[in-house]
Amino acid sequence: MKSRPAAVEITSIFQARFPGEPRAFRAPGRVNIIGEHTDNYDGYVFPIAVSMATTAAAAPRRDRTIRVWSENMQELATLPLDRLERREHWSDYVAGVAAMLEAEGIRLPGADVCIVSDVPIGGGLSSSAALEVSTAMAFLSLADHSLDGVALAKLGRRAENEFVGMNCGIMDQFVAVHAERGKGLLLDCRTLDYELVPLPAEEAAIVVCNTMVKHELGASEYNARRADTLAGTDLLKAIYPEVRALRDVSYEMFEAAASQLPEPIRQRCRHVITENQRVLNGITALKEGRLEVFGDLMNASHESLRSDYEVSCEELDIMVEAARGLPGVLGARMTGGGFGGCTVNLVRPGQVPVFQEEIARRYHKATGLKPDVHITEPMDGAREIT
Numbered sequence: 001m002k003s004r005p006a007a008v009e010i011t012s013i014f015q016a017r018f019p020g021e022p023r024a025f026r027a028p029g030r031v032n033i034i035g036e037h038t039d040n041y042d043g044y045v046f047p048i049a050v051s052m053a054t055t056a057a058a059a060p061r062r063d064r065t066i067r068v069w070s071e072n073m074q075e076l077a078t079l080p081l082d083r084l085e086r087r088e089h090w091s092d093y094v095a096g097v098a099a100m101l102e103a104e105g106i107r108l109p110g111a112d113v114c115i116v117s118d119v120p121i122g123g124g125l126s127s128s129a130a131l132e133v134s135t136a137m138a139f140l141s142l143a144d145h146s147l148d149g150v151a152l153a154k155l156g157r158r159a160e161n162e163f164v165g166m167n168c169g170i171m172d173q174f175v176a177v178h179a180e181r182g183k184g185l186l187l188d189c190r191t192l193d194y195e196l197v198p199l200p201a202e203e204a205a206i207v208v209c210n211t212m213v214k215h216e217l218g219a220s221e222y223n224a225r226r227a228d229t230l231a232g233t234d235l236l237k238a239i240y241p242e243v244r245a246l247r248d249v250s251y252e253m254f255e256a257a258a259s260q261l262p263e264p265i266r267q268r269c270r271h272v273i274t275e276n277q278r279v280l281n282g283i284t285a286l287k288e289g290r291l292e293v294f295g296d297l298m299n300a301s302h303e304s305l306r307s308d309y310e311v312s313c314e315e316l317d318i319m320v321e322a323a324r325g326l327p328g329v330l331g332a333r334m335t336g337g338g339f340g341g342c343t344v345n346l347v348r349p350g351q352v353p354v355f356q357e358e359i360a361r362r363y364h365k366a367t368g369l370k371p372d373v374h375i376t377e378p379m380d381g382a383r384e385i386t
Protein backbone atom coordinates (compact mmCIF):
# COMPACT_ATOMS: atom_id res chain seq x y z
CA MET A 1 0.00 0.00 0.00
CA LYS A 2 2.84 2.33 0.91
CA SER A 3 4.33 2.28 -2.57
CA ARG A 4 1.22 3.82 -4.16
CA PRO A 5 1.74 7.48 -3.16
CA ALA A 6 5.44 7.08 -4.01
CA ALA A 7 4.56 5.92 -7.53
CA VAL A 8 2.16 8.81 -8.02
CA GLU A 9 4.75 11.24 -6.72
CA ILE A 10 7.62 10.03 -8.88
CA THR A 11 5.37 9.95 -11.95
CA SER A 12 4.34 13.55 -11.45
CA ILE A 13 7.96 14.65 -10.92
CA PHE A 14 8.88 12.75 -14.09
CA GLN A 15 6.03 14.23 -16.11
CA ALA A 16 6.93 17.76 -15.06
CA ARG A 17 10.18 17.25 -17.04
CA PHE A 18 9.60 14.57 -19.64
CA PRO A 19 6.87 13.17 -21.90
CA GLY A 20 5.57 9.62 -21.62
CA GLU A 21 4.47 7.11 -19.01
CA PRO A 22 7.46 5.98 -16.95
CA ARG A 23 8.00 2.74 -15.09
CA ALA A 24 9.50 3.25 -11.65
CA PHE A 25 11.89 1.10 -9.63
CA ARG A 26 12.82 1.59 -6.02
CA ALA A 27 16.01 0.31 -4.38
CA PRO A 28 16.76 0.74 -0.66
CA GLY A 29 19.83 2.05 1.12
CA ARG A 30 21.45 -0.29 3.59
CA VAL A 31 22.95 -0.32 7.01
CA ASN A 32 25.50 -2.96 7.81
CA ILE A 33 24.93 -4.45 11.25
CA ILE A 34 28.27 -6.27 11.44
CA GLY A 35 30.98 -7.46 9.03
CA GLU A 36 32.69 -4.27 7.88
CA HIS A 37 35.43 -4.16 5.26
CA THR A 38 35.32 -7.90 4.75
CA ASP A 39 33.44 -8.22 1.46
CA ASN A 40 36.47 -7.61 -0.74
CA TYR A 41 38.28 -10.50 0.90
CA ASP A 42 35.69 -13.23 0.38
CA GLY A 43 34.41 -12.62 3.91
CA TYR A 44 31.05 -12.40 5.68
CA VAL A 45 28.71 -9.44 6.07
CA PHE A 46 25.36 -8.95 7.79
CA PRO A 47 23.52 -5.90 6.43
CA ILE A 48 19.84 -4.94 6.28
CA ALA A 49 17.98 -2.71 3.83
CA VAL A 50 16.64 0.49 5.41
CA SER A 51 13.43 2.42 4.76
CA MET A 52 15.30 5.16 2.88
CA ALA A 53 15.47 4.43 -0.83
CA THR A 54 16.18 5.72 -4.32
CA THR A 55 13.55 5.59 -7.04
CA ALA A 56 14.35 5.74 -10.74
CA ALA A 57 11.52 6.34 -13.22
CA ALA A 58 12.25 5.95 -16.90
CA ALA A 59 10.57 6.08 -20.30
CA PRO A 60 12.20 5.31 -23.65
CA ARG A 61 13.42 7.85 -26.22
CA ARG A 62 13.89 7.31 -29.93
CA ASP A 63 17.55 8.38 -29.99
CA ARG A 64 20.59 6.99 -28.17
CA THR A 65 20.63 9.65 -25.46
CA ILE A 66 19.97 9.32 -21.77
CA ARG A 67 18.63 12.43 -20.14
CA VAL A 68 18.58 12.08 -16.38
CA TRP A 69 17.03 14.52 -13.97
CA SER A 70 18.06 14.34 -10.31
CA GLU A 71 15.34 15.79 -8.13
CA ASN A 72 17.80 15.98 -5.23
CA MET A 73 20.48 17.81 -7.18
CA GLN A 74 17.90 19.75 -9.22
CA GLU A 75 20.07 19.08 -12.21
CA LEU A 76 19.71 17.50 -15.65
CA ALA A 77 22.54 15.43 -17.13
CA THR A 78 22.74 14.35 -20.76
CA LEU A 79 24.56 11.09 -21.44
CA PRO A 80 25.13 9.94 -25.02
CA LEU A 81 24.99 6.13 -25.03
CA ASP A 82 27.68 5.93 -27.71
CA ARG A 83 30.14 8.12 -25.80
CA LEU A 84 29.73 7.36 -22.11
CA GLU A 85 32.59 8.63 -20.02
CA ARG A 86 33.32 9.35 -16.39
CA ARG A 87 32.93 13.01 -15.48
CA GLU A 88 33.39 12.97 -11.68
CA HIS A 89 29.69 13.76 -11.40
CA TRP A 90 26.68 12.14 -9.71
CA SER A 91 25.51 10.96 -13.13
CA ASP A 92 28.60 8.72 -13.40
CA TYR A 93 26.66 6.01 -11.52
CA VAL A 94 23.88 6.13 -14.10
CA ALA A 95 26.32 6.25 -17.00
CA GLY A 96 28.31 3.39 -15.44
CA VAL A 97 25.24 1.20 -15.19
CA ALA A 98 24.30 1.92 -18.82
CA ALA A 99 27.88 1.23 -19.95
CA MET A 100 28.03 -2.10 -18.10
CA LEU A 101 24.64 -3.23 -19.42
CA GLU A 102 25.80 -2.50 -22.95
CA ALA A 103 29.09 -4.27 -22.23
CA GLU A 104 26.98 -7.32 -21.29
CA GLY A 105 25.48 -7.19 -24.76
CA ILE A 106 22.18 -5.62 -23.69
CA ARG A 107 21.52 -2.83 -26.17
CA LEU A 108 19.67 0.03 -24.51
CA PRO A 109 17.28 2.49 -26.08
CA GLY A 110 17.71 6.15 -25.19
CA ALA A 111 15.83 7.10 -22.04
CA ASP A 112 14.41 9.93 -20.02
CA VAL A 113 15.10 9.17 -16.38
CA CYS A 114 14.07 10.84 -13.18
CA ILE A 115 15.77 10.04 -9.86
CA VAL A 116 14.41 10.80 -6.40
CA SER A 117 16.14 9.67 -3.23
CA ASP A 118 15.92 10.05 0.51
CA VAL A 119 19.11 8.08 1.16
CA PRO A 120 21.56 10.70 2.47
CA ILE A 121 24.38 11.13 -0.05
CA GLY A 122 27.81 10.37 1.39
CA GLY A 123 26.10 9.27 4.59
CA GLY A 124 27.42 5.73 4.60
CA LEU A 125 24.02 4.15 3.81
CA SER A 126 25.01 3.29 0.28
CA SER A 127 23.14 5.83 -1.75
CA SER A 128 25.38 4.71 -4.61
CA ALA A 129 24.20 1.08 -4.67
CA ALA A 130 20.58 2.23 -4.38
CA LEU A 131 21.12 4.44 -7.41
CA GLU A 132 22.88 1.72 -9.38
CA VAL A 133 20.28 -0.95 -8.69
CA SER A 134 17.24 1.27 -9.30
CA THR A 135 18.61 2.64 -12.59
CA ALA A 136 19.78 -0.80 -13.74
CA MET A 137 16.24 -2.14 -13.22
CA ALA A 138 14.76 0.83 -15.05
CA PHE A 139 17.12 0.41 -18.03
CA LEU A 140 16.48 -3.33 -18.15
CA SER A 141 12.74 -2.74 -18.30
CA LEU A 142 13.18 -0.37 -21.25
CA ALA A 143 15.38 -2.88 -23.03
CA ASP A 144 12.80 -5.58 -22.28
CA HIS A 145 15.46 -7.65 -20.64
CA SER A 146 15.88 -9.12 -17.18
CA LEU A 147 18.76 -10.25 -15.00
CA ASP A 148 18.56 -12.47 -11.96
CA GLY A 149 19.30 -10.93 -8.57
CA VAL A 150 22.93 -12.02 -8.40
CA ALA A 151 23.67 -10.77 -11.91
CA LEU A 152 21.96 -7.47 -11.11
CA ALA A 153 24.02 -6.97 -7.94
CA LYS A 154 27.23 -7.87 -9.79
CA LEU A 155 26.40 -5.42 -12.56
CA GLY A 156 25.95 -2.57 -10.07
CA ARG A 157 29.25 -3.39 -8.45
CA ARG A 158 30.96 -3.51 -11.82
CA ALA A 159 29.65 -0.05 -12.67
CA GLU A 160 31.21 1.25 -9.49
CA ASN A 161 34.51 -0.63 -9.86
CA GLU A 162 35.10 -0.15 -13.55
CA PHE A 163 33.35 3.10 -14.35
CA VAL A 164 33.25 5.19 -11.16
CA GLY A 165 36.63 3.90 -9.96
CA MET A 166 35.65 2.82 -6.44
CA ASN A 167 36.83 -0.72 -5.73
CA CYS A 168 33.89 -1.61 -3.52
CA GLY A 169 32.81 -5.15 -2.70
CA ILE A 170 29.44 -6.78 -3.41
CA MET A 171 27.68 -6.15 -0.08
CA ASP A 172 25.73 -2.98 -0.87
CA GLN A 173 24.33 -3.97 -4.23
CA PHE A 174 23.60 -7.49 -3.02
CA VAL A 175 21.53 -6.41 -0.05
CA ALA A 176 19.77 -3.69 -2.07
CA VAL A 177 18.50 -6.50 -4.30
CA HIS A 178 17.97 -9.43 -1.89
CA ALA A 179 16.94 -7.90 1.45
CA GLU A 180 13.79 -9.00 3.22
CA ARG A 181 11.61 -7.26 5.75
CA GLY A 182 12.34 -8.19 9.36
CA LYS A 183 15.58 -9.98 8.52
CA GLY A 184 19.27 -9.36 8.27
CA LEU A 185 21.13 -10.86 5.32
CA LEU A 186 24.13 -13.01 6.18
CA LEU A 187 26.16 -13.12 2.98
CA ASP A 188 29.13 -15.28 2.17
CA CYS A 189 30.95 -12.96 -0.22
CA ARG A 190 32.87 -15.85 -1.77
CA THR A 191 30.03 -18.13 -2.80
CA LEU A 192 27.28 -15.47 -2.67
CA ASP A 193 25.21 -17.94 -0.66
CA TYR A 194 23.05 -16.07 1.80
CA GLU A 195 20.78 -16.67 4.73
CA LEU A 196 18.04 -14.35 5.97
CA VAL A 197 18.22 -14.24 9.76
CA PRO A 198 15.33 -12.70 11.75
CA LEU A 199 16.13 -9.59 13.75
CA PRO A 200 13.30 -9.45 16.29
CA ALA A 201 12.07 -5.85 16.50
CA GLU A 202 10.41 -6.47 19.85
CA GLU A 203 13.79 -7.27 21.38
CA ALA A 204 16.07 -4.73 19.77
CA ALA A 205 15.55 -1.61 17.70
CA ILE A 206 18.05 -0.58 15.08
CA VAL A 207 18.91 3.09 15.38
CA VAL A 208 21.03 4.81 12.78
CA CYS A 209 22.80 8.01 13.82
CA ASN A 210 24.21 10.24 11.11
CA THR A 211 27.29 12.21 12.19
CA MET A 212 26.48 14.66 9.37
CA VAL A 213 30.13 14.44 8.37
CA LYS A 214 30.54 13.29 4.77
CA HIS A 215 33.08 10.73 3.75
CA GLU A 216 34.80 12.79 1.08
CA LEU A 217 38.11 11.02 1.66
CA GLY A 218 36.18 7.81 1.32
CA ALA A 219 37.05 6.51 -2.13
CA SER A 220 40.81 7.11 -2.05
CA GLU A 221 41.25 5.83 1.52
CA TYR A 222 38.97 2.88 0.76
CA ASN A 223 41.10 1.88 -2.20
CA ALA A 224 44.28 2.40 -0.15
CA ARG A 225 43.04 0.09 2.66
CA ARG A 226 42.12 -2.48 0.08
CA ALA A 227 45.59 -2.30 -1.49
CA ASP A 228 47.23 -2.80 1.96
CA THR A 229 44.96 -5.72 2.73
CA LEU A 230 45.56 -7.42 -0.62
CA ALA A 231 49.33 -6.95 -0.18
CA GLY A 232 48.98 -8.69 3.20
CA THR A 233 46.98 -11.46 1.57
CA ASP A 234 49.82 -12.02 -0.92
CA LEU A 235 52.36 -12.30 1.92
CA LEU A 236 50.14 -14.80 3.71
CA LYS A 237 49.62 -16.78 0.51
CA ALA A 238 53.39 -17.19 0.24
CA ILE A 239 53.38 -18.74 3.73
CA TYR A 240 50.14 -20.71 3.35
CA PRO A 241 49.72 -21.78 -0.28
CA GLU A 242 46.15 -23.00 0.34
CA VAL A 243 44.99 -19.45 1.12
CA ARG A 244 42.97 -17.74 -1.63
CA ALA A 245 41.70 -14.78 0.39
CA LEU A 246 41.87 -13.56 3.99
CA ARG A 247 38.71 -15.49 4.69
CA ASP A 248 40.85 -18.66 4.61
CA VAL A 249 43.19 -17.40 7.34
CA SER A 250 42.30 -18.35 10.91
CA TYR A 251 43.44 -16.18 13.79
CA GLU A 252 45.95 -18.88 14.77
CA MET A 253 47.45 -18.89 11.28
CA PHE A 254 47.61 -15.11 11.35
CA GLU A 255 49.35 -15.02 14.72
CA ALA A 256 51.94 -17.55 13.65
CA ALA A 257 52.77 -15.45 10.58
CA ALA A 258 52.23 -11.96 12.02
CA SER A 259 55.92 -11.14 12.53
CA GLN A 260 56.41 -11.48 8.78
CA LEU A 261 53.83 -8.80 8.00
CA PRO A 262 54.97 -5.16 8.13
CA GLU A 263 52.75 -2.47 9.66
CA PRO A 264 50.18 -1.23 8.75
CA ILE A 265 49.53 -4.32 6.64
CA ARG A 266 49.47 -6.48 9.76
CA GLN A 267 46.76 -4.37 11.37
CA ARG A 268 44.66 -4.29 8.22
CA CYS A 269 44.73 -8.09 7.95
CA ARG A 270 44.03 -8.51 11.65
CA HIS A 271 40.89 -6.43 11.32
CA VAL A 272 39.52 -8.48 8.43
CA ILE A 273 40.34 -11.84 10.04
CA THR A 274 38.84 -10.95 13.43
CA GLU A 275 35.82 -9.25 11.84
CA ASN A 276 34.91 -12.39 9.88
CA GLN A 277 34.95 -14.34 13.13
CA ARG A 278 32.81 -11.70 14.82
CA VAL A 279 30.16 -12.07 12.12
CA LEU A 280 29.98 -15.83 12.52
CA ASN A 281 29.95 -15.62 16.31
CA GLY A 282 27.35 -12.87 16.11
CA ILE A 283 24.99 -14.95 13.99
CA THR A 284 25.26 -17.85 16.42
CA ALA A 285 24.51 -15.51 19.33
CA LEU A 286 21.57 -13.99 17.48
CA LYS A 287 20.05 -17.38 16.72
CA GLU A 288 20.38 -18.30 20.39
CA GLY A 289 18.70 -15.05 21.42
CA ARG A 290 21.84 -13.78 23.15
CA LEU A 291 21.60 -10.17 22.03
CA GLU A 292 24.06 -8.92 24.65
CA VAL A 293 26.75 -11.08 23.09
CA PHE A 294 25.83 -9.77 19.65
CA GLY A 295 26.06 -6.19 20.96
CA ASP A 296 29.50 -6.82 22.48
CA LEU A 297 30.68 -8.06 19.08
CA MET A 298 29.40 -4.85 17.47
CA ASN A 299 31.39 -2.86 20.02
CA ALA A 300 34.50 -4.92 19.29
CA SER A 301 33.96 -4.37 15.57
CA HIS A 302 34.08 -0.61 16.06
CA GLU A 303 37.27 -0.87 18.06
CA SER A 304 38.91 -2.94 15.35
CA LEU A 305 37.79 -0.54 12.60
CA ARG A 306 39.11 2.37 14.64
CA SER A 307 42.48 1.06 15.66
CA ASP A 308 43.37 -1.69 13.15
CA TYR A 309 41.65 -0.77 9.89
CA GLU A 310 41.75 2.96 10.72
CA VAL A 311 38.61 4.03 8.89
CA SER A 312 36.80 5.76 11.75
CA CYS A 313 37.02 9.48 12.47
CA GLU A 314 36.58 11.74 15.47
CA GLU A 315 32.86 12.28 14.95
CA LEU A 316 32.12 8.56 14.56
CA ASP A 317 34.09 7.81 17.72
CA ILE A 318 32.23 10.51 19.63
CA MET A 319 28.86 9.15 18.46
CA VAL A 320 29.79 5.60 19.47
CA GLU A 321 31.12 6.72 22.86
CA ALA A 322 27.98 8.76 23.49
CA ALA A 323 25.80 5.73 22.77
CA ARG A 324 27.70 3.30 24.95
CA GLY A 325 26.92 5.07 28.19
CA LEU A 326 23.17 5.12 27.58
CA PRO A 327 20.62 2.72 29.10
CA GLY A 328 19.37 -0.09 26.90
CA VAL A 329 22.23 0.11 24.40
CA LEU A 330 23.36 -3.38 23.42
CA GLY A 331 26.00 -2.35 20.90
CA ALA A 332 27.18 0.62 18.83
CA ARG A 333 29.57 0.90 15.93
CA MET A 334 30.40 2.85 12.81
CA THR A 335 28.79 1.38 9.71
CA GLY A 336 29.77 1.46 6.03
CA GLY A 337 33.03 2.61 4.51
CA GLY A 338 33.91 5.06 7.29
CA PHE A 339 35.47 8.56 7.53
CA GLY A 340 32.07 9.97 8.45
CA GLY A 341 28.56 8.79 7.74
CA CYS A 342 26.57 6.83 10.27
CA THR A 343 26.74 4.66 13.33
CA VAL A 344 24.42 1.71 13.90
CA ASN A 345 23.07 1.04 17.36
CA LEU A 346 21.16 -1.87 18.80
CA VAL A 347 18.86 -0.54 21.50
CA ARG A 348 16.25 -2.14 23.74
CA PRO A 349 12.91 -0.87 22.35
CA GLY A 350 11.70 0.59 25.65
CA GLN A 351 14.77 2.81 25.87
CA VAL A 352 14.64 4.16 22.32
CA PRO A 353 12.95 7.53 23.09
CA VAL A 354 15.54 8.33 25.77
CA PHE A 355 18.34 7.13 23.51
CA GLN A 356 17.17 9.33 20.65
CA GLU A 357 17.08 12.44 22.76
CA GLU A 358 20.25 11.82 24.73
CA ILE A 359 22.48 10.79 21.83
CA ALA A 360 21.53 13.93 19.91
CA ARG A 361 22.18 16.08 22.96
CA ARG A 362 25.54 14.48 23.75
CA TYR A 363 26.74 14.55 20.17
CA HIS A 364 25.70 18.15 19.71
CA LYS A 365 27.45 19.14 22.92
CA ALA A 366 30.69 17.50 21.84
CA THR A 367 30.75 18.58 18.19
CA GLY A 368 28.32 21.45 17.68
CA LEU A 369 26.59 19.31 15.03
CA LYS A 370 22.94 18.20 15.03
CA PRO A 371 22.77 14.53 14.09
CA ASP A 372 19.94 12.82 12.23
CA VAL A 373 18.70 9.94 14.35
CA HIS A 374 16.67 7.39 12.46
CA ILE A 375 14.91 4.28 13.77
CA THR A 376 14.69 1.61 11.12
CA GLU A 377 13.49 -1.92 10.67
CA PRO A 378 14.92 -4.31 8.12
CA MET A 379 13.08 -3.61 4.85
CA ASP A 380 12.56 -5.37 1.51
CA GLY A 381 14.96 -5.21 -1.40
CA ALA A 382 14.50 -3.47 -4.74
CA ARG A 383 11.30 -3.76 -6.78
CA GLU A 384 9.08 -2.05 -9.29
CA ILE A 385 6.52 0.31 -7.81
CA THR A 386 3.14 0.53 -9.39
Ligand code: GLA
Pocket residue numbers: 032035036037038039040126168169170171172336337338
Ligand atom coordinates in the same frame (compact mmCIF):
# COMPACT_ATOMS: atom_id res chain seq x y z
C1 GLA B 1 31.48 0.38 1.23
C2 GLA B 1 31.60 -0.61 0.08
C3 GLA B 1 31.20 -2.02 0.51
C4 GLA B 1 31.93 -2.43 1.79
C5 GLA B 1 31.82 -1.34 2.85
C6 GLA B 1 32.67 -1.63 4.06
O1 GLA B 1 30.15 0.53 1.58
O2 GLA B 1 30.78 -0.21 -0.98
O3 GLA B 1 31.44 -2.93 -0.52
O4 GLA B 1 33.26 -2.76 1.51
O5 GLA B 1 32.22 -0.07 2.34
O6 GLA B 1 32.21 -2.76 4.72
